[in-house]
Structure formats: C-alpha cells, structure tokens
Amino acid sequence: MSAPGPAPRRATAPGGSVIPLAAPLMEASGLTYSVRGRRLVDDARLVIREGRRTVILGPNGAGKSLVLRLMHGLITPTAGRVDWRGAPLDKAARRAQAMVFQRPVLLRRSVRANLAFALAVRGVARAARRPAIATALERARLTHLQSQPARVLSGGEQQRLALARALMTGPELLFLDEPTASLDPASTLAIETLIEEASAAGVTVVLVTHDRGQAERLADDVVFLQSGRVAEHGPASRLLSAPASEPLRAWLSGRLYVEAEKSSRIDI
Amino acid sequence: MIRRHFMALAAAGALALGLAGTAVTAQAEDFIVVQSTTSTQNSGLFDHILPIFTEKTGIEVRVVAVGTGQAIKNAANGDGDVLFVHAKPAEEKFVADGDGVERFDVMYNDFVIVGPPADPAGVAGSSDVVDALGKIAEAEAPFASRGDDSGTHKAELALWKEAGVDVSSASGGWYRETGSGMGATLNTGTAMGAYIMTDRATWISFGNKGDYQIAVEGDPKMFNQYGIMLVNPEKHPNVKADLGQTFVDWVISPEGQEAIAAYKVDGQALFFPNAQAD
Amino acid sequence: MDLGHAIIGAFGLVLSGDPDLTEIIGLSLSVTLSAVIAACVIGLPLGAAVGAFRFPGRTVCAVILNAFMGLPPVVVGLVVYLMLSASGPLGVLGLLYTPTAMVIAQTILVTPIVAALTRQVVEDLNAEYAEQFASLGVSPLARAGALLWDGRYSLLTVALAGFGRAIAEVGAVIIVGGNINHVTRVMTTTIALETSKGNLELALALGVVLLTIALIVNAMVMAVRALAARAAYA
Structure with a gap:
C-alpha cells in the first residue's frame, strides 16, 4: 500500500471543466432490494462519474441510504448489478471506497487511535502512520484534540474525525450518508469544506442529503429518488432549476408528493 | 459427550495454566496423601500427632478428610497413599479387593x-x-x-x-x-x-x-474401631509405598500410639490406642 | 453469636496477622486469579467469536454458553476429580489435591461465565460497529480483536463476575483440592471446615474477611470503570 492520501485522478481540461470519461467510475443497473416482498429499492439505475460530486436526494423513506449501502457493498442487492470501472464490484474495488455515516461510528479510543485504526486495517506500517495521521489531523483541524477520547468530542468534531478517517486510506470514491443531518450550520460548513477539499484533490463524492441548500452548494450531478425508484437523474444545474419529474417538482416546492401511480420516471 | 467437552476444556485449561500451576504448587517431594475421615480431622487429632511424625521423618502428611465411604472410594481410585478410617468390614473388603495391603487396628473411640x-x-x-x-x-x-x-x-x-x-x-x-x-x-x-x-x-x-x-x-x-492400611502399590503404581508404609508403621508403633493417647481435649482423652504390637 | 461479633472477630483475625490465615487468603487469591486469567484466555476469544461472527449453530453456541454459566460446582469438581484421579485419564499428571487442580476446576466454572458475558458485550458492540468495520474492510480476526479491545472496560466487569464466582466457590475446590492444611486450604474450604467443627463464629468471621476481599477487588475495578466512563470508553 502506497502512502495514503487522496490522489488526483480527475481528468481536467485546460479551462478547468471536467471531461466525462468514457466509462463511468460506478454504474448500478436494475438495482433492487426487497425485504419481505416490499421493494425498498426498485430497479434503480445510477451512474457515478469519476471526479464528480453526485448528490442523492429524495424524501424520507425514498431509499437513499439503502442505495448508498448497496453501492458500497454493505448489503447485497436482491437483483441488479453494481459495476466498478466496468467490472462487478469486488473486494479490491471496495477498498477503493470509503463511507461516512449519518451518526459517526467512532471507536472507544483516542482521536489519534481512531485514525491509526484505519491505517492498521490496511496494513500500513506503524512508522508510516505517523505523518499521515498528522496531516489528517491538521486538515480536519483536530490536532489539538488528538489525545482526547473520540467519543467526548462535540458532534461536529466527531463527524470531522469520521470524515478524516474515511479519507485516511486514500479512497477514490467517498460515500456520505447525510453527514450533516444533526449538525449546526457552522459544523455543517466545516464538513462541506472538507468534502470540497477532498473533491478538489480528486476524490469522487456520492452524498445523500435531504438538504436542498447542501445539494445546491455541492452537487455536480443529482439523483432524485422517490419510493425506491430513480425519478430523475442528471446534472444539478438542470434538475434543481428545471425539474422534469413531478416528484422532484413537489420536493423542491416543499410539497408532499403523493404517488398516484409509478409512472413519472425519467432516466438520463 | 459432556465429559469429552469438559476434558477438552480442562486440557486447554491445563495448558494455559502451565505457568500459573507451577507457580502455586510449591511441591515438596516428601509427602504422602492420607485419605481419612472428618472425625479424626475435626477432633484435632491430626493437628496433634502429624507434626510429631513429620519432625521425626521429614515426611509431610497431607490429609484429605471426607466421609469413610468416600475416603475408601478415593483410595480405591489410587488417590492416596494411606487409608485411615473407621468401618472395619468395608476396610477388610478394601484389602480383599486388592486395593489395600494389610489392615492394622490403630485405636478406638x-x-x-x-x-x-x-x-x-x-x-x-x-x-x-x-x-x-x-x-x-x-x-x-x-x-x-x-x-x-x-x-x-x-x-x-x-x-x-x-x-x-x-x-x-x-x-x-x-x-x-x-x-x-x-x-x-x-x-x-x-x-x-x-x-x-x-x-x-x-x-x-x-x-x-x-x-x-x-x-x-x-x-x-x-465401640468405634479405626484401622490404617497402605494403598496397594501393585495395583496403584503411583502410591508412595515406602513413605506410606513409614507412616503406617509409625502410627501403630509405641511412639505413635503414645502420641494418640496423649491427645486430650478439656482433659478428656478422645482416642484409645489399641494397635496389636507385633 | 451475631454479625457484629463476626465483624469484630474478622478484624481481630486480620489484625492478629495469623500466618495460617495469611497463607489461606494468599492461596485463595492466587488460585482464583489464576483461574480467572485462564478463563479469560479461553473465554474472551470464544465469546468474541460467538458474538461477532455469523456461522451455523451460532445461536446454539450462545444458548450452551449461557446454560453453562450455571454449571453446578460439585459436578464440575467430580468430573475434574475423575479426570485427575490416579485411575483417571489425566492421573499421570499427579495434579489431584494440588492448587493446580483447584485452578482447573475453577477455570471450568468461570470460563462459561466469561465467554457468555463476553459474547453479549461483543454482540452489542458489533451491532454498533459492524457497518463501519465492513466499510473499512476490517478482517474477521481484526474485528474480533477490535471489539474485545473496545469492550475492555465492560469486559473488566465480566472478569469480575468470574472472580466473584471463583472466590466464593467451595463445592468444586474441596473435592479436587481435598482441603489439605497448608496445601489446598482456601478461604471457602476453611469456612466449611470450621462450620463442620461447630466453630460458627470463626466461620462467620472468615466469611466477613472473604466478603471484605471481594468488596475491595470490586471497588478497585469499579473505580477503573468510572474513570473509563468519564472518557466515554465504557
């Protein structure tokens, strides 16, 4: 394992705009997840472009977190497939991914030890961990708290630590499941800044949120889920300003969308 | 099945305990185990006579005091060098079964x-x-x-x-x-x-x-007769025959008999030696 | 004869510095601590495996561990006696009527307690950590290790439960140890002996000493736990 830290992978044109690569980094098709006959995720198709920030939006219960877990391989789909660089998601591919959960899951250890754990899992030698940890601490502005027990930190600090830990192993793709759902505006901003920094360093980002402002601030692409189905999928600039599907229109205007029949699905 | 499970556990335990075990067993080699009864132990007789024997011979005597029935069964398993109990017919059967060598009267109460x-x-x-x-x-x-x-x-x-x-x-x-x-x-x-x-x-x-x-x-x-006998080393090779026989001989010797007679509580003798001197 | 007398008697016993009593307390502690350490060496990985891994028969294992927490000491003593007896399969080791035999019997009694309670601690912790560990790609072995380490303060209480069972146990150690004076006589067997001699006051005083030792050990462990709780480690 080489020295950790996000490596730039983005193909950038002279003007700075992103050129979509031929094959997407990740692609899920026919993704279905059923529990006791209920299709919680229903025939979903998602395309994650390398280097971009994809935001998954949708009302409560739309299956946003499930889609994230299915794509990260934490749960196995009932049907459908998840590809990584054109091949089925395997162990090596999963090691190139990282995930931050809504409620940070921190070990009952110090801040430092939480970061060290991620490196130890990947077999990074003890001596090599030290500089990587120092960099991560500094980036997450946690250096002054490094010896503190992780679980006595504030909610914002804990989430920064969780994010720093997720980035420790140098992932190519970072999943974030409503990382700021229970944070105050200042802490939210700090997290968003870290996400932007990671993205700038080349990490592909897939973020679940139900915060419209966050989507507007961060999204390159948007996937809108309704009742486990992809209602709309496309560039944020278009979807957030001119939604084509009724569910997204309802969501953006703050209305509760009541599903008459599952008809309004528009794929990109 | 259960027993096999226990054995596996205990074997693992015994392995894990190699260190702990040797640390807590300060083994003196010159000791014998006497299977005896609660009456001899609880009355304080052993506390009186055993130091005399140990001082003379250097042999430490470790007494397991249980009921006569259990003492005989333990000795029949070979778990002891000497049997010192009070149930003459059972003792004679013990010897007849080949578990004991020769039974001697020691004392009565x-x-x-x-x-x-x-x-x-x-x-x-x-x-x-x-x-x-x-x-x-x-x-x-x-x-x-x-x-x-x-x-x-x-x-x-x-x-x-x-x-x-x-x-x-x-x-x-x-x-x-x-x-x-x-x-x-x-x-x-x-x-x-x-x-x-x-x-x-x-x-x-x-x-x-x-x-x-x-x-x-x-x-x-x-009348309650006590008998003593060496556990048969031919049947139970782990029996320390020499040390055990030394103890048996001493208990029925005039010196041992005197030690028994000399033990009194509140001025009353508790046991009356009656070994038949050869 | 009442508890007040027994408590005064207990103080008298301890203050007198009686070498026999010191020896008995020392043996009680060394046998029990050895057994608890051995039980942890076996029971922690066992409990962690059942608590953290999915495998067929896992529920059955958990039920068996829980049931074995209630092993009757006398039965354990008897089984260990039969194994260590000169005519038993392990008789050649010559361990019967030694402190080692007592440690083995107590280890068998305490291991299911340690394993069953460890399983519970690890399972609860695993429910919290499982997704994060899966995301990080933690190997099964490392996962079990991390769960044990993160549950360390709860597991201290688990070890304490084992200690409590072992230090107070008489049925098994009296059978395999034989309650031999200066060799295998511990607090509990001494209490049993003094009770059978009708020296109830002395027996009660010894009981108070035993209780005090247990209290001190518990207080020390609880103090460590309290520190850990402040650091949100527990």
Missing part, C-alpha cells in the same frame, strides 16, 4: 447419642443403645442421621437393625438423613431438636453444642 435436654424419648442416662433406639423410634422423636455412607452412618444403621427398627420407612418423618459430615449433621440436628449419634471425639471438640448433652453412652456396642 466410642459413639454416643446426644439429645436435647427435654429428652422426648426418655433415654437420657441409658447405657443400652438398642433399647434407647427402640424408645426413640416408638416415641417418633426426631433423629438426625449422617445418611452419607460414612463409618458412623454404617455403625448407626447396624444398631437400628439390631433394634429391629426399619428407619428407611421413617425417612423424611422423624428419621432425618442430612447427607452431610458429622459436624454439619450436629449443626443441623441440634437446630431441629433431634437425637444424633456421633463419635465422642467430634462431640467433645464440637464448638456449637448449645444445650445438648450426651444421652446414651457406655454401651460396648458403640
């Missing part, structure tokens, strides 16, 4: 029946044990029995048989089997106001007599 001062069966002062037991049965006065296949228990059952009383039919009624050692039976029996047959040695040194007194004593039928 006697049994007594102790009872509450109220004396519900009217047996206080009697020296006829068969008659007294008959009266206890007739009055259905509570009687606490060891019920543990010990030497005392066996002697008690023989006396009931002689008195023509079938105690098994009264078990749970006035006849109560504690299934415990002498001391525990005395604790239980005195608490329930029962008559109890006990060896005199245990009774004299017993610390929780309450207001109990000896009711029946002095009947030759309550």
